[in-house]
Amino acid sequence: MANIVGVRFKNVGKVYYFDPDGLDLEMGQCVIVETARGVECGEVAMPLRTIEDGETPKPLKKVIRAANSDDLAQIERNRQREQQAFSICEAKIAAHKLDMKLVDVEYTFDNNKILFYFTADGRVDFRDLVKDLASVFRTRIELRQIGVRDEAKMLGGLGICGRPFCCSTFLGEFQPVSIKMAKEQGLSLNPTKISGTCGRLMCCLKYEQEAYEDLLRRTPKQGAAVNTPEGRGTVVEVNLLTGILKVKIDKSDGAARTFTKDQVKVIRDQSRGERGDNSTHKGREEK
Structure with a gap:
């Protein structure tokens, strides 16, 4: 142990x-x-x-x-040094005419290294800048290029929901987020509606994804042929969260009837050519 x-x-x-x-x-x-x-x-x-x-x-x-108290005092001194180093580095970046944006500065506890975090659209030749900074601070210098999600995490701010960024309040690590998640959750694929302030897909798309994947496995898809208490029909509308289906009955006047997913049995999923079994729908997750 x-x-x-x-x-x-x-x-x-x-x-x-x-x-x-x-x-x-x-x-x-x-x-x-x-x-x-x-x-x-x-x-x-x-x-x-x-x-x-x-x-x-x-x-x-x-x-x-x-x-101890001396260590905490050292941390506070480092915070003050970081503010000064930030201003100095910004001036040096402007003097060298580099296309980069300084985001944050961090001193190690023992002052053996200073880390400068920056964003840039492409690769930046900052060798002369490092030499210049080393001559000023007389210690090891490291410039680290970060992505826009890391920038948002460091700087913080408010999301489109009106609350502080998840990444800067409680998300310890970023989770992979894909456009597939937005599709499966029935969200608008308009980039302005599903992207965060950083310009990347919103982290919160991940939160309910497992629940949606489970619902997708257990709910007939639109276009699936099903047996209902009123006869065979085709699913024309699906509400994943409520489990309510609208089914067009084959031998009827064409009007859609409403059923719950537990009231129907899948005969064939038209989108995949799968046959159902005697239980509720168990289709595989779409790729």
Whole structure:
């Protein structure tokens, strides 16, 4: 058995796992740990828990210590330095006439490196800029190009729903989102209606996708031939959320009748050429 704690280095960032090394740590407590970037200060985002040895994500590094008042003061000084570095870097970018937008600046806890995050439409030759910044700050400089979704996460803002961005409030990691999700959820495919402020598909399309996939498997599709209490007919309209179907009965005046999905049995799904069984529809997810 192994003890682990989860540590987060940004307000809404990825959680990394460490060995607490016998320390009694609480949620929200700041700790000093060693990372690939060097010594860092993070916040306990997942309290102590015990897992099987084989479930350990990878060889865990140990928590060095709980952060003290000097460590917290160091963090505050770094925040002030980051503001100054941001202004200096913006001026240097303008002086070098580079087509890039500075988004954020981050000092490592031990001040051994400064990271500058930027966006750009294409590749940027920033070698001269790095040399210029290194001569000013006298430490290691790293420029890291990020995407528009990462930019939105760092800067924050309000979405079209009127609420703060999900990515900057509670989403630790981005989930893959596809246009297929919008189609299956019956949403408008107008890019302005399904895209977030960042210009990419909205993260919230992912939230209900599993429920829609389950409903699609269990609900007859439009155009499917079905047996109903009033005879054989064809599905002409489907409401996935309510499970209400409108079926045009073959031997009738052509008017559509309303049934629930549990009242019908699929004979053939016209869109796939599948035959139904004696239970409710069990079609496969469309690709």
